[in-house]
Amino acid sequence: MRITEDTVKYVAALAKLTVSEEEQQKVATDLDRILDYIETMNGLDTDGVEPMSHVLPVKNVFREDIVTNQDNREQLLKNAPKQKDGCFAVPKTVE
Amino acid sequence: MKDLVKMSALEIGRMIKAKEITVLDAVKAQLEVIKQRDPEYHCFITVLEEEAYAQAAEVQKRIDAGELDDSPLAGVPMAVKDNICTKGVKTTCASKILYNFEPIYDATVIEKLKKAGAVIIGKTNMDEFAMGSTTETSHFGETKNPWDTSCVPGGSSGGSAAAVAAEEVFYALGSDTGGSIRQPASYCGVTGIKPTYGTVSRYGLIAYASSLDQIGTFGRNISDCAVALEVISGHDAKDSTSVSTESFQYTKALVDDVKGLRIGIPKDYLGAGLEEDVKESILKAAEIFRSKGAIVEEFELHSVDYAVPSYYVVACAEASSNLSRFDGVKYGYHSEKAEGLQEVYKNTRSEGFGNEVKRRMMIGAFVLSSGYYDAFYNKALKVRAIINDGFQKAFEKYDIILGPTAPETAPTLGESLSDPLKMYLSDIYTVSVNLAGLPAVSIPCGRDSKGLPIGMQLIGKHFGENEIIRAAYSFEQSVEYERPTAIAAEGKEDKSSGNQEEKSSPKKED
Numbered sequence: 046m047r048i049t050e051d052t053v054k055y056v057a058a059l060a061k062l063t064v065s066e067e068e069q070q071k072v073a074t075d076l077d078r079i080l081d082y083i084e085t086m087n088g089l090d091t092d093g094v095e096p097m098s099h100v101l102p103v104k105n106v107f108r109e110d111i112v113t114n115q116d117n118r119e120q121l122l123k124n125a126p127k128q129k130d131g132c133f134a135v136p137k138t139v140e
Numbered sequence: 141m142k143d144l145v146k147m148s149a150l151e152i153g154r155m156i157k158a159k160e161i162t163v164l165d166a167v168k169a170q171l172e173v174i175k176q177r178d179p180e181y182h183c184f185i186t187v188l189e190e191e192a193y194a195q196a197a198e199v200q201k202r203i204d205a206g207e208l209d210d211s212p213l214a215g216v217p218m219a220v221k222d223n224i225c226t227k228g229v230k231t232t233c234a235s236k237i238l239y240n241f242e243p244i245y246d247a248t249v250i251e252k253l254k255k256a257g258a259v260i261i262g263k264t265n266m267d268e269f270a271m272g273s274t275t276e277t278s279h280f281g282e283t284k285n286p287w288d289t290s291c292v293p294g295g296s297s298g299g300s301a302a303a304v305a306a307e308e309v310f311y312a313l314g315s316d317t318g319g320s321i322r323q324p325a326s327y328c329g330v331t332g333i334k335p336t337y338g339t340v341s342r343y344g345l346i347a348y349a350s351s352l353d354q355i356g357t358f359g360r361n362i363s364d365c366a367v368a369l370e371v372i373s374g375h376d377a378k379d380s381t382s383v384s385t386e387s388f389q390y391t392k393a394l395v396d397d398v399k400g401l402r403i404g405i406p407k408d409y410l411g412a413g414l415e416e417d418v419k420e421s422i423l424k425a426a427e428i429f430r431s432k433g434a435i436v437e438e439f440e441l442h443s444v445d446y447a448v449p450s451y452y453v454v455a456c457a458e459a460s461s462n463l464s465r466f467d468g469v470k471y472g473y474h475s476e477k478a479e480g481l482q483e484v485y486k487n488t489r490s491e492g493f494g495n496e497v498k499r500r501m502m503i504g505a506f507v508l509s510s511g512y513y514d515a516f517y518n519k520a521l522k523v524r525a526i527i528n529d530g531f532q533k534a535f536e537k538y539d540i541i542l543g544p545t546a547p548e549t550a551p552t553l554g555e556s557l558s559d560p561l562k563m564y565l566s567d568i569y570t571v572s573v574n575l576a577g578l579p580a581v582s583i584p585c586g587r588d589s590k591g592l593p594i595g596m597q598l599i600g601k602h603f604g605e606n607e608i609i610r611a612a613y614s615f616e617q618s619v620e621y622e623r624p625t626a627i628a629a630e631g632k633e634d635k636s637s638g639n640q641e642e643k644s645s646p647k648k649e650d
Contacts (some may be wrong), residue, residue: 052506059505060460061467061482063490071391076562079503083449083516086523096521099351099381100528100577101338103604106380122246126474132168133469140480 050120144169149216149310149364156215163196163203163215167259170217174308177627181284181293183303185222186230186263188437192217197255212367214257220511221300222263223270224355225344229260233346233415234278235268237492238276243261247344248379249313249355249372256371261309264299268494269463270320270348272296273563274556275494282553286624287592291550294324297358301328304358305624306588309369311359318451318547319346319570321356326545326595329584330357332614333365336385336603337577340369341376341610345494349458350381351563352451352574360621362612366390369605384602393606398614399433401607405539406441410567415548417588421542425585426597428618429542439537442530446523446562452500453507453520454575459497460504466492495540499560528576535601540608543569546593547584553606569597579605584622591625611616643646 050069053076064072118131120128127134145455152538153475155161156223173188178184199208208214220226223233224244227250228236232238246254246303253260262431283298285291286306291354297314301324304312314321316334325332334356342353357368392527398649405426410419423465426436432462468474468488480548488557534541546566557565585596596615600608 053502055507056502056509058497059512060501061464063499064484072499075205075499075560076502076506078227079452079499080506081566082514082518082561082564083453083507086446086453086519089443089446089523091519091522091524091526094522094525098521100575101381101383102286103381106149106579107423108377112553116243121470122644123244123368124471126468126472135469136481136484 048073048080143568145173145307148361149213149218151366152200152216153212158618163200163259167196167261168478170261170309174216177306177308178182180289181302181306181308181444183283183299183306183308184219184262185232185234185262185265185280185299187317188260188262191229192259192261193646195259199259200577202257202445205537208257210361211309213371214414215259216310217259217261218253219262219300219303219309220250220260220263220313220474221266221297221312222348223266223315224249224313225346226260227265228583229263231263231346231406232280233269233605234266234280235365235493235497236473237466237489238281241471241504245344248341250344250375253373253374256370263440264312265298266299269346269459270296270315271459271496271500273319273323273566275324276557277494278554279326279494282522284553285550286549286588286627287329287597288553291592292327292553292556294318294327294546294550296324297332298324300358301325301332302330304360305496307623307627311357311364313355313372314358315345315353315355317352317455318574319567321358322545322570322597325358325582326584327550327593329593329624330358330360331362331365331581331583332356333362333369333581333605333609334573335369335605336579338381339373339388339579339605341374341379341382342518343376343378347462348633349455350462351458352455362581362609363391363394365581366394366609376386382391382649384477390397390605390609393496393609394609394613396614396617398429398611401429401434401540401611402538403434404430404534404541405435405436405438406444406541406543407438408441409543410438413568415588418544418594418604421586421594422542422596425615426542432618433612436542439534440536443523443526443605444568446648447575448529448568450520450523450527451571451575452503452564453516454524456500456504456507457517460501460508463497463501468492472575480647484536496560499562524575527572531576531578533570533595536546537646540597540604540611543597543599544626545569545597548587549590549592549594574600579608583615584614585619586624593622608639
């Protein structure tokens with residue numbers, strides 16, 4: 046793999062992270078080494094193998110659309126860093 | 141009081157029921173030991189002193205009223221890893237981003253424990269968001285191994301493992317995504333079990349990699365682990381991956397009998413990279429099983445080397461998705477230096493997460509990104525299928541698989557942080573178990589030349605917990621449980637008349 050500093054910027058943006066200029070080179074080297082290692086997977090022939098995301102056969106679990114939880118807005122908001130009028134507060138997003 | 145804390149959880153439970161001691165006695169003794177030892181080992185992020193006393197009084201009432209007759213662990217103090225939600229009690233995942241988070245509900249496992257009369261005495265330290273194998277990535281500082289304080293306790297459930305080893309608690313909950321229960325159990329010389337995927341509800345477990353995560357138990361013997369696991373197992377409508385059809389009666393497997401049990405040892409688990417002392421202990425353990433009538437043989441498991449790369453792709457991919465919920469808006473840390481919503485997200489996350497967590501989220505974002513999805517993520521899922529297949533074939537011939545839990549004993553503090561890849565590789569024997577969703581237990585089986593504990597891993601087939609529990613119990617009957625040297629010496633000093641030099645007591649260094 047060749048991870049460039051541009052790739053680092055791109056992945057950081059996807060993960061909603063900021064990587065400072067000073068850190069970029071180190072992060073690129075780290076990711077490069079790790080992805081190089083991950084690519085050793087290519088040594089295993091997987092032609093015709095079905096990808097497996099769950100071990101046990103899982104299927105959608107349905108239930109009746111009934112509200113079972115209580116109104117705990119106040120409690121939920123207690124953990125919010127900022128709140129306003131019973132809602133989570135965020136900076137203005139539309140001018 | 142010191143003699144109380146070294147007993148097993150079941151023994152304490154029995155003494156409470158027999159009115160030989162009260163719940164308060166047990167809680168007091170445990171808190172005393174925590175106060176004395178935890179400044180050195182730092183197993184806990186939060187100790188719940190007042191709450192534990194209140195719980196003790198309440199549980200005692202329920203016991204006296206006969207409500208908890210069927211609950212062998214009622215009144216026994218225990219600890220919970222800090223990534224499992226406890227109502228009104230700080231649950232931090234050992235991260236700055238959740239430094240002040242107080243869940244408004246209990247995880248299903250906590251509800252079950254409370255119902256069974258457990259006294260939760262604290263929340264244990266861990267690697268940040270369970271990402272790590274040493275408990276050094278905790279925002280609140282590292283935990284030290286009670287066997288040697290210059291060594292790590294393993295991870296990510298290092299606080300739980302160390303607390304059980306240091307007798308700061310009788311049993312504890314951990315979570316295991318790639319070995320996070322079994323590896324610290326092995327480094328700290330205690331027993332840890334990770335059940336089959338779907339056995340224990342993950343509701344209220346703060347997710348790392350949802351298709352791999354399972355909650356399990358730590359104890360100083362397999363009986364304590366099995367009884368505690370029985371309490372927390374079972375279907376839960378709030379976790380759609382929890383299974384409904386199985387019965388979870390583990391205590392009936394606590395019998396000393398392995399006659400005819402077919403045990404396979406993968407040759408690849410004894411090859412390059414395995415410390416000589418560890419290998420010797422494992423082979424000696426195999427001999428014990430043989431002498432007790434089990435059929436033990438070596439076999440080829442195949443594809444062992446591909447488990448770690450596949451695991452890191454799957455785990456990081458799921459983590460990058462799961463951890464997107466930490467945005468500085470709903471709970472936890474919030475960056476003050478932000479203008480606009482995007483900056484709130486980016487600054488909060490950049491300041492709130494540690495390096496290892498960021499690294500894994502970026503790997504995850506990369507392997508899921510367009511252009512790389514097939515070559516990395518999809519490939520890893522195919523490798524996962526092959527690994528699972530290998531296990532299924534092995535279980536046609538064997539009832540359980542035996543091997544080391546980790547290639548080496550506990551490394552010294554700081555050793556792993558500088559080289560993440562080396563740390564990832566130390567998970568070689570544990571991660572494949574999570575990829576295949578199998579149950580596995582780590583039990584102590586000796587010590588290396590440095591005196592550090594060695595762990596043996598017993599892997600069972602899906603829902604084959606009873607076979608591995610039976611094997612672990614039988615093995616336990618042939619060996620003696622060893623307490624950390626410093627703690628065992630402390631006990632003797634208390635009793636000795638004072639004129640006796642302790643031969644095994646290590647010199648304390650500052």
